[in-house]
Amino acid sequence: MTDMSIAWSEDYACGLNPGARGLAGLLGPAKAVQITSEPAWGSSGDNPLIELRNVSKSFGPVVALDSLEATIHPGELVTVVGPSGCGKSTLFNILAGLEEPDPGNILRFRGKSSAASELLGQVSFMPQRDLLLPWRNVIDNAILALEIEGMPRTQARAEALKMLPEFGLAGFENQYPNQLSGGMRQRVALMRTFLFRRDLMLLDEPFGALDALTRTMMQRWLLDVWQKHRRTVLFITHDVDEAIFLGDRVLVMTARPGKVKLEQKIDLPRPRKADIVTSPEFITLKKTLLDAIEEESMKSFMTSGH
Amino acid sequence: MSVSGPSGAIVASPSLSAAKAGRFVSLLKSLIWIAAFLAVVELLVLVLGIRPYYLPRPSAIAAAFWATPQAYLLSMWRTLLETVIGFVAGSLFGVATGVLFHRWTMLRELFFPLFVVSQTIPVIAFGAVVVLWFGNTLLAKAVISFYISFLPVTVNALLGFAAVDPRQVALMRSFGAKEGQILRRLYLPAALPQIFVALKLASSLSLIGAIVGEWFGDTTGLGVLLLQAMYNENVVGIWVTIVASACLGIGLYAVVSEAERRIVFWGAEQ
Numbered sequence A: 001m002t003d004m005s006i007a008w009s010e011d012y013a014c015g016l017n018p019g020a021r022g023l024a025g026l027l028g029p030a031k032a033v034q035i036t037s038e039p040a041w042g043s044s045g046d047n048p049l050i051e052l053r054n055v056s057k058s059f060g061p062v063v064a065l066d067s068l069e070a071t072i073h074p075g076e077l078v079t080v081v082g083p084s085g086c087g088k089s090t091l092f093n094i095l096a097g098l099e100e101p102d103p104g105n106i107l108r109f110r111g112k113s114s115a116a117s118e119l120l121g122q123v124s125f126m127p128q129r130d131l132l133l134p135w136r137n138v139i140d141n142a143i144l145a146l147e148i149e150g151m152p153r154t155q156a157r158a159e160a161l162k163m164l165p166e167f168g169l170a171g172f173e174n175q176y177p178n179q180l181s182g183g184m185r186q187r188v189a190l191m192r193t194f195l196f197r198r199d200l201m202l203l204d205e206p207f208g209a210l211d212a213l214t215r216t217m218m219q220r221w222l223l224d225v226w227q228k229h230r231r232t233v234l235f236i237t238h239d240v241d242e243a244i245f246l247g248d249r250v251l252v253m254t255a256r257p258g259k260v261k262l263e264q265k266i267d268l269p270r271p272r273k274a275d276i277v278t279s280p281e282f283i284t285l286k287k288t289l290l291d292a293i294e295e296e297s298m299k300s301f302m303t304s305g306h
Numbered sequence B: 001m002s003v004s005g006p007s008g009a010i011v012a013s014p015s016l017s018a019a020k021a022g023r024f025v026s027l028l029k030s031l032i033w034i035a036a037f038l039a040v041v042e043l044l045v046l047v048l049g050i051r052p053y054y055l056p057r058p059s060a061i062a063a064a065f066w067a068t069p070q071a072y073l074l075s076m077w078r079t080l081l082e083t084v085i086g087f088v089a090g091s092l093f094g095v096a097t098g099v100l101f102h103r104w105t106m107l108r109e110l111f112f113p114l115f116v117v118s119q120t121i122p123v124i125a126f127g128a129v130v131v132l133w134f135g136n137t138l139l140a141k142a143v144i145s146f147y148i149s150f151l152p153v154t155v156n157a158l159l160g161f162a163a164v165d166p167r168q169v170a171l172m173r174s175f176g177a178k179e180g181q182i183l184r185r186l187y188l189p190a191a192l193p194q195i196f197v198a199l200k201l202a203s204s205l206s207l208i209g210a211i212v213g214e215w216f217g218d219t220t221g222l223g224v225l226l227l228q229a230m231y232n233e234n235v236v237g238i239w240v241t242i243v244a245s246a247c248l249g250i251g252l253y254a255v256v257s258e259a260e261r262r263i264v265f266w267g268a269e270q
């Protein structure tokens, strides 16, 4: 695992652009049908890709989300932080179409009012656990979504095979999940998500299980491909540095019941270099965010003993 | 497919052939054990002077087989056919009903109790009816064999489906998967370890079904030989039939186990 990831990161350092370009092709707008004249990124005037108004969700007596409001524009990379159990994964489940929010909500996808279930198959979703199938090897796990879409296996495999080196999995295509380290399993899951080309990507702590070195590499790699083709990404993390380093905006959620407590725009210039984390602007942002998170974490600690 | 070191791709092939050699050794070992066991029985029978009426010498049993191998082999073949047909039909039916019951709880509530009740009807009583329906045919025996082997498969398939991680189902649905796709790509493979546990049980049950089925009248088959030997008080004949049935049973079990080893290579870890 270790030597593998080092080899991979060297590869990354010298052959970054050609490698990323292969992936960038994959990140292009997925289906001709779905293209809604993708506007320049970051401009606030254009139509939001996702609009959430008054979204609540309770599980019996537990109120996970309470009138959450959020707007995501096409091409944005929005990071979400918040105390454990505040409903981040629940929000993702709603956006992936897996859970219906409580009645009374407004959920607009590309300007059209939709039920959550209409988003099934529209959103590329990476859950918190890798959820690899133990009877499928790396390649076949990665192509699961493509297969479901109806792509012939051989074609899907060929496509996935090309992506392996960029995910640090070259040579591991025939291994089974029980033969992989946690970090590698996570990268297979990430690859599965990337191969399912959709305009909106939901990543639930994708780098949470990776070692520090691989993690920074993956962050820079994600930024690189995202910068080329602005796919909209919603990214949950527990790491404030990661949230600032990656995001156009950071949403800080309150303790349960979750809503957006703070929406912090990150104006750091792009492309962002690794050393940006020591710049004064970064430190100021981090301080603001940490204060907000700390307040909420204390709250959730007191009420539910998380 | 054993778990190998960090650079697994390279280590994998020698460890595979090592596993093969290991299996050969364990096969050899069990053969030696059987031979030793037979030798001990032979000695005990001789030394203690046990009368053949109670327990014939293994060598006498073998000799009786070699005297008319044709008759025994034909019977084994016939019983094997009935068993395999019953077993395959029972397994398929078991998995199919498992799928139906899992998918439609209504069906399950309606029919599952019936399934259980059906198993409380003694196989003898049921067998008589089946022979009335189908005549003294191979099919009748296969039906009896089917009848006593399908339920464990249904039950275990249901258990296996129920144990599937709902988050895994949710992930497939988020990819836009249809129910059929989720069934084929998730539920069935995930339930395989459980299903194989039932298949091993069903393999012995279906053999019992076939033998009992033959008692309702037939001309060949191990059940027939057993009855004939019993009426003629041919003790050695009874024992040859017992050994032949055991061989069939062990053989079937071994085939199912080997299939399990190859198909469910990932183990029941999840």
Ligand SMILES: Nc1ncnc2c1ncn2[C@@H]1O[C@H](COP(=O)(O)OP(=O)(O)OP(=O)(O)O)[C@@H](O)[C@H]1O
Binding pocket: A059, A062, A063, A064, A082, A083, A084, A085, A086, A087, A088, A089, A090, A091, A128, A256
């Ligand atoms: N299917 C469910 N049934 C019942 N309660 C649920 C369900 N899903 C989530 N919850 C509850 O909703 C709350 C929010 O859970 P959620 O998984 O969204 O938190 P989270 O912010 O993702 O936490 P973490 O950071 O630990 O992953 C929790 O209290 C959880 O117990």
Ligand SMILES: [Mg+2]
Binding pocket: A088, A089, A090, A128, A204
């Ligand atoms: Mg979560």
